[in-house]
Amino acid sequence: MEFKLKIWRQKDARSQGRFVDYSITGVTGNMSFLEMLDYLNKTLIEKGDDPVAYEHDCREGICGSCALYINGRAHGPADEIATCEVRMRLFKDGETIVVEPWRAKSFPVIKDLIADRQALDKIMQAGGFISVNAGSAPEANSIPVSRESADDAFDAAICIGCGACVAACKNSSAMLFVAAKVSHLALLPQGRKEARKRALAMVAKMDELGFGSCTNTTACETECPKGISMTHIARLNREFLLSGFQT
Amino acid sequence: MGSFINASIGKKFLVSISGLFLISFLAVHLTVNLFLLAGQESYNLVAHFMATDRVISFLEPMLAVGFLLHIAYSVILTISNQKARPQKFAEVDTSRSSSWPSQNMFVLGGLILAFLVLHLSNFWYVMQFGEMDYIMYDGIAVKDAYTLVTGKFVIWYHVLAYVAGAVFLGFHLLHGFQSSFLTLGLYNKKWRRRLEIIGILYTIFIAAGFSLIPLYFLIGHYAG
Numbered sequence: 476m477e478f479k480l481k482i483w484r485q486k487d488a489r490s491q492g493r494f495v496d497y498s499i500t501g502v503t504g505n506m507s508f509l510e511m512l513d514y515l516n517k518t519l520i521e522k523g524d525d526p527v528a529y530e531h532d533c534r535e536g537i538c539g540s541c542a543l544y545i546n547g548r549a550h551g552p553a554d555e556i557a558t559c560e561v562r563m564r565l566f567k568d569g570e571t572i573v574v575e576p577w578r579a580k581s582f583p584v585i586k587d588l589i590a591d592r593q594a595l596d597k598i599m600q601a602g603g604f605i606s607v608n609a610g611s612a613p614e615a616n617s618i619p620v621s622r623e624s625a626d627d628a629f630d631a632a633i634c635i636g637c638g639a640c641v642a643a644c645k646n647s648s649a650m651l652f653v654a655a656k657v658s659h660l661a662l663l664p665q666g667r668k669e670a671r672k673r674a675l676a677m678v679a680k681m682d683e684l685g686f687g688s689c690t691n692t693t694a695c696e697t698e699c700p701k702g703i704s705m706t707h708i709a710r711l712n713r714e715f716l717l718s719g720f721q722t
Numbered sequence: 723m724g725s726f727i728n729a730s731i732g733k734k735f736l737v738s739i740s741g742l743f744l745i746s747f748l749a750v751h752l753t754v755n756l757f758l759l760a761g762q763e764s765y766n767l768v769a770h771f772m773a774t775d776r777v778i779s780f781l782e783p784m785l786a787v788g789f790l791l792h793i794a795y796s797v798i799l800t801i802s803n804q805k806a807r808p809q810k811f812a813e814v815d816t817s818r819s820s821s822w823p824s825q826n827m828f829v830l831g832g833l834i835l836a837f838l839v840l841h842l843s844n845f846w847y848v849m850q851f852g853e854m855d856y857i858m859y860d861g862i863a864v865k866d867a868y869t870l871v872t873g874k875f876v877i878w879y880h881v882l883a884y885v886a887g888a889v890f891l892g893f894h895l896l897h898g899f900q901s902s903f904l905t906l907g908l909y910n911k912k913w914r915r916r917l918e919i920i921g922i923l924y925t926i927f928i929a930a931g932f933s934l935i936p937l938y939f940l941i942g943h944y945a946g
Binding site for chain 1: 725726728729730731733734735799802803805806807808809810811812813814815816818819820821824825827897900901904905906907908909910911914
């Protein structure tokens, strides 16, 4: 397969970026998108050019490092997979592929396709934890958790914090991310106690960091590589709106 | 209270709750309009009731407050949302991920506001401050709102404006209805589909109702 690539190149955070066109041949359908980029980078290095910088780690859709906006969609053309799981057979032979980094005020681009996503860590530090005395691991069944709660909490806990929700949102809102974290902890007895306080603190931090507000377009839900549901946003709203009634 | 109203969700709450108030007002408004089909006397008496009833007189300024809150906080949120992405994506494909109305609520809201200005100057202003004919029903002098309204509904460009207003409103409600409930947290796996369906049915009722009444009079006028 062969492709025309339009890739965002930017020297560093202070530089003005621009799209650079590349042609690539000899790609196979079974290559992942990142392998295709590695292949491109090999040719760039051989020519003495600067390779395209992008983030990656596990390459199996669980770490949330890879974060590319491909042909107008976060994590590319398929649903519920991360960029690393995108295979080149999803594209038409000869297609032009536009590759951009996540774009948001809170995610400054630091080089080529890498956006600084530390803002998500700062939101976690504001409340994405439970306050317990950390001793030895407690007996597993000492706190009973219903099957339903465990399943619902897990559906939220699978958030890998990649920031696709922010990229997919026309308002660059991090609501789905915050909602997943708040939901995950609020559904379990250990996190229930601080649920409303947590919602208040994490939303305040999200607003402070310059993320937009949610207008319920559901774009985040579709583009989320883990398929996290809008119903978690509803739970976050409930926790927030009731935070004044915290006992 | 300060931290509530300063937070994005606090502002969203006000947009949502005022939106639901406006949504419920639409049902009352359309119900009154349906009396146009029952004839001159029925409509004039209902219009007279709406103009003189104490509860309605109390709710009228509340409605203005509802509109102002809805518009003011939508503008505030939209401005901060625009600032959240200074550098836009070169290519955006939302065809699979979100509905067209949900992406264009602010534009639709602006179009509805433009229609509202026209609508208030056509009817509300004239009924409140303009010269109106009176008709006696059982010894009570009642403003002839029927003639004012149906007089406009036989002119094609007025009807076109009213149908367009109903269509903009319909698209706005298609997202706004369920979105209001989601913002209030009144939304879960079970209610998601139900709210979608109720929202679609309500939208059809409102948009079809408001556009078919002027069309009925226009067609009636030309069909003799």
